[in-house]
Amino acid sequence: MSFSICVAQCTDSLASSMDDQARIMQSIGGVSLSGHSVQGGMALPPPHGHDGSDGDGRKQDIGDILHQIMTITDQSLDEAQAKNRKHGLNCHRMKPALFSVLCEIKEKTGLSIRGSQEEDPPDPQLMRLDNMLLAEGVAGPEKGGGSAASAAAAAAAGGAADSSIEHSDYRAKLTQIRQIYHTELEKYEQACNEFTTHVMNLLREQSRTRPISPKEIERMVGIIHRKFSSIQMQLKQSTCEAVMILRSRFLDARRKRRNFSKQATEILNEYFYSHLSNPYPSEEAKEELAKKCSITVSQVSNWFGNKRIRYKKNIGKFQEEANLYAAKTAVNAAHAVAAAVQNSQANSPTTPNSGFQMKDEEFQLDSAESKNTLLTNMFTGGYPAPCYQSDGRIQ
DNA sequence: AGACATGATTATAC
DNA sequence: GTATAATCATGTCT
Numbered sequence: 001m002s003f004s005i006c007v008a009q010c011t012d013s014l015a016s017s018m019d020d021q022a023r024i025m026q027s028i029g030g031v032s033l034s035g036h037s038v039q040g041g042m043a044l045p046p047p048h049g050h051d052g053s054d055g056d057g058r059k060q061d062i063g064d065i066l067h068q069i070m071t072i073t074d075q076s077l078d079e080a081q082a083k084n085r086k087h088g089l090n091c092h093r094m095k096p097a098l099f100s101v102l103c104e105i106k107e108k109t110g111l112s113i114r115g116s117q118e119e120d121p122p123d124p125q126l127m128r129l130d131n132m133l134l135a136e137g138v139a140g141p142e143k144g145g146g147s148a149a150s151a152a153a154a155a156a157a158g159g160a161a162d163s164s165i166e167h168s169d170y171r172a173k174l175t176q177i178r179q180i181y182h183t184e185l186e187k188y189e190q191a192c193n194e195f196t197t198h199v200m201n202l203l204r205e206q207s208r209t210r211p212i213s214p215k216e217i218e219r220m221v222g223i224i225h226r227k228f229s230s231i232q233m234q235l236k237q238s239t240c241e242a243v244m245i246l247r248s249r250f251l252d253a254r255r256k257r258r259n260f261s262k263q264a265t266e267i268l269n270e271y272f273y274s275h276l277s278n279p280y281p282s283e284e285a286k287e288e289l290a291k292k293c294s295i296t297v298s299q300v301s302n303w304f305g306n307k308r309i310r311y312k313k314n315i316g317k318f319q320e321e322a323n324l325y326a327a328k329t330a331v332n333a334a335h336a337v338a339a340a341v342q343n344s345q346a347n348s349p350t351t352p353n354s355g356f357q358m359k360d361e362e363f364q365l366d367s368a369e370s371k372n373t374l375l376t377n378m379f380t381g382g383y384p385a386p387c388y389q390s391d392g393r394i395q
Numbered sequence: 396a397g398a399c400a401t402g403a404t405t406a407t408a409c
Numbered sequence: 410g411t412a413t414a415a416t417c418a419t420g421t422c423t
Contacts, residue, residue, distance in 0.1 A: 257401070257402040257403060257418075257419060257420075258402080258419090258420080259400085259401065259402075259419095259420060259421080260401090260402080265401095280411095280412090298403095299402075299403090301411085302402060302403060302404090303401090303402075305411095305412075305413075305414095306401070306402070306403085308412090308413080309413065309414060309415090310400095310401090312413095313414095
């Protein structure tokens with residue numbers, strides 16, 4: 001993966017650096033790359049500790065040492081060391097002289113590092129990815145049992161999910177993504193460190209034979225880090241994609257509805273028909289119902305929304321149901337009410353509601369339905385209990 | 396399989 | 410924010 005890129009990058013840099021130097025050497029010193037011919041020109045300073053009696057021999061020496069410097073950069077550290085060539089190079093009698101010349105040339109040509117224009121501003125794309133990963137709970141500190149943030153986000157996305165099962169599924173998958181992400185990130189970091197160390201060792205080693213300033217090493221490290229961070233960005237991007245896919249699947253799964261339990265429907269219907277004149281439960285009432293039915297508040301809201309509109313659309317169809325729940329409520333209330341009625345005989349039945357008000361309009365029942373409406377509303381108005389058929393229906 | 400029931404979503408209005 | 414109304418998508422019944 002990344003290694004090859006980095007190696008290529010670094011090798012390129014090193015090679016180009018060497019090429020530059022070679023060119024300079026060629027133009028200034030008249031020494032060919034091969035090191036086998038010297039065309040005259042600027043004379044090298046006399047090597048230390050050398051009498052300089054043999055001019056051709058000296059040139060040959062310079063050629064040799066340059067050739068060795070050139071070829072050594074093509075080898076790995078281990079290879080060079082194994083062949084013991086570096087040692088030979090370092091101990092070469094011409095080395096100090098050549099080294100000082102290289103330093104001088106480098107300084108004069110300003111080859112080394114001119115105002116490292118690196119330090120680019122933070123990539124907005126990377127920031128977006130980071131933010132998303134943080135928000136999804138993939139990046140950042142571990143939160144209990146996977147990702148609290150994601151669970152919260154998922155809940156906020158609709159809140160009507162069949163909570164536990166799908167949530168835990170979602171969280172488990174997200175944790176998986178998180179783990180993969182962190183493992184990969186760690187791998188990259190480790191690889192980056194290893195490679196940086198390797199390159200730094202290489203450069204340090206080379207700095208014994210050619211001038212390499214600490215700034216140059218720093219620059220090289222910067223190049224490596226940028227390469228690795230671009231790979232990290234790819235990882236972040238694919239992680240984000242995975243999270244998005246997971247989320248969309250999760251949201252799709254939410255559409256898969258499951259019918260509420262009979263008990264829950266009963267509780268909701270009881271409330272609906274006992275508040276038919278105003279079937280709009282308050283927030284507290286919704287919470288209470290949600291608790292009783294083991295569903296969410298939004299599900300209660302959905303249910304009442306659906307119920308109101310469907311009831312309104314076809315009151316006749318729901319009449320039977322209305323009567324049934326009216327009867328139920330009446331029976332339940334009967335015992336409690338009976339005592340009260342007995343105690344205070346003065347109470348006469350209140351006028352029953354003929355329908356509930358939706359927004360600005362009131363829905364009236366037609367005459368055919370009025371009888372049942374009375375039954376429907378008797379629990380609010382204190383009408384006598386209805387007669388039941390054998391199947392439990394109201395006559 | 397098709398019809399109907401029902402929970403969820405969406406568009407729109409306030 | 411909540412509401413209605415229409416619609417979607419699935420569950421259930423026949």
